[in-house]
Amino acid sequence: MQQLSLFETTNTLPIEYYPGFLNNTEANTLFAQCKALAWQQNKSRMLGKPLQVPRLECMYGEPGASYLYSNSVTLEAHPWTNELLYVCDRITVKTGFAFDIVIGNRYRTGLDSIGWHSDDEPSMGYRPAIASVSLEACRKFSIKPKIKGSKSTHFWLEHGSLLLMLPRCQEGYTHQLPKDDKCSLERINLTFRPNEWKSALGQVLAYAGFHPNKTARIHLFGTILESSIIVQTCASLGVKVTFEEDWHG
Incomplete structure (x- = not known):
């Protein structure tokens, strides 16, 4: 699958992209370790009806941290693992942003996905930066301005890459990971976030x-x-x- 270059788009989007943030050995090792995390299938509410979230989720981080999204799903932080905390510290050194929690999304096949949304939950504070590490399957990531009729920018996130969504990104843009019927591989995504509450x-x-x-x-x-x-x-x-x-x- 061809990797689309981000260097042509990051100058107009509030994102930074670091392919090879983790080398192949590091990414493989982290992927294997992440399989043992406390994954769970949550249910959100859509038009008053409970629906299974089309992916597995977990959260790790500082003691007492929690995260509510869609006004229906609450994630509670498990204690940091040594591996996740190490990656968190490396991201801080690389980007200059500090983070309190990491939310894991496990896409079991290309049929697992996440729809258009902005990560603008109050618990992250004002204009948060969010860092996303991709592991295993290369999946398409789409982002577009919230202005009606805006076009989407699509690109593929590689194994071991880091995508940083800068402050102001969530208030001005929306993003998704769409379904991919041709993908049979698993993907784990780790999103490191602040947690103000x-x-x-x-x-x-x-x-x-x-x-x-x-x-x-x-x-x-x-x-x-x-x-x-x-x-x-x-x-x-x-x-x-x-x-x-x-x-x-």
């Missing part, structure tokens, strides 16, 4: 250590679900929480 929870937990049985104040952010998780966690520690829209301390 876990910092807020960490702040409250630190407060709990010094001020038991008192009320912690925290800036309002994220979703109702994320806020309720914070409240429940702190309640188990004997700490009440109030959310204030204008609090920054």
